[in-house]
Amino acid sequence: MDHLKKPVIAGNWKMNKTIAEARELALNIVNGWTETGATLILIPPFTAIQEVRRTVNGTEIYVGAQNVFWEDQGAFTGEISPLQLKEAGCGFVVIGHSERRQYFGETDETVGKKVLAALNHNLRPIVCIGETLEEREAGQTLSKITSQLENSLLTLSENDFQKIILAYEPIWAIGTGKNATPAQAEEVQAYIRNLITRKYGKEVADYAIILYGGSVKPANAFSLIKEKDVDGFLVGGASLEAESFLAIAREALRA
Numbered sequence: 001m002d003h004l005k006k007p008v009i010a011g012n013w014k015m016n017k018t019i020a021e022a023r024e025l026a027l028n029i030v031n032g033w034t035e036t037g038a039t040l041i042l043i044p045p046f047t048a049i050q051e052v053r054r055t056v057n058g059t060e061i062y063v064g065a066q067n068v069f070w071e072d073q074g075a076f077t078g079e080i081s082p083l084q085l086k087e088a089g090c091g092f093v094v095i096g097h098s099e100r101r102q103y104f105g106e107t108d109e110t111v112g113k114k115v116l117a118a119l120n121h122n123l124r125p126i127v128c129i130g131e132t133l134e135e136r137e138a139g140q141t142l143s144k145i146t147s148q149l150e151n152s153l154l155t156l157s158e159n160d161f162q163k164i165i166l167a168y169e170p171i172w173a174i175g176t177g178k179n180a181t182p183a184q185a186e187e188v189q190a191y192i193r194n195l196i197t198r199k200y201g202k203e204v205a206d207y208a209i210i211l212y213g214g215s216v217k218p219a220n221a222f223s224l225i226k227e228k229d230v231d232g233f234l235v236g237g238a239s240l241e242a243e244s245f246l247a248i249a250r251e252a253l254r255a
């Protein structure tokens, strides 16, 4: 099991960028990244995966996908299988993003199935969890996190669990410009690491990668990454420009 270098900075491009635009963005990131000691993952839309993969070839930058189905092949119109993602050059795949849960009916159960399918094909899942504003205001944040983890992740073998990256993304912070404060992120992420310790032990928990996502920008990255349990970021909007994505990665590395 090789451990990824922390901090891990992943850019979720969501449903943005044509193939040509994706190539340009990836090229600007490749050319602008001369540092070592962090892990960068670019997560373009399906149509641009192969092009981005070609563009980062020979560098240490990884490529991921935004979703995957749990079957290898078959009559599942519109879905993409783990085999297809591997072939296109992905090493990672985002599973259970809140936008998938909210608009496309994903549940902890489907997230669990996708995680197992990805692991079977050596794709490392980046699994997203997080609470809504109503849940936070009702004091249900930690119970929501507990149930999301218990339902789809803490049933994995220790070996499988070690391949997973977790992303805490409070839904109220996504795309709103209103990031969680460092203390809010740390409270939840320390709680997550504690759950991992209880289930798999301290060594697994220490190595576990727990990202924060939700309105991460160059201006807030340093204060967030300084928290003990923030191991990197899953960046949306600010990953669509090379300059801001690289600035976040440099801030993360500076801490």
Ligand code: 13P
Binding pocket: 012, 097, 169, 173, 174, 175, 176, 177, 213, 214, 215, 216, 234, 235, 236, 237, 238
């Ligand atoms: P923003 O950085 O645009 O808030 O998006 C976060 C996110 O959803 C990353 O997966």
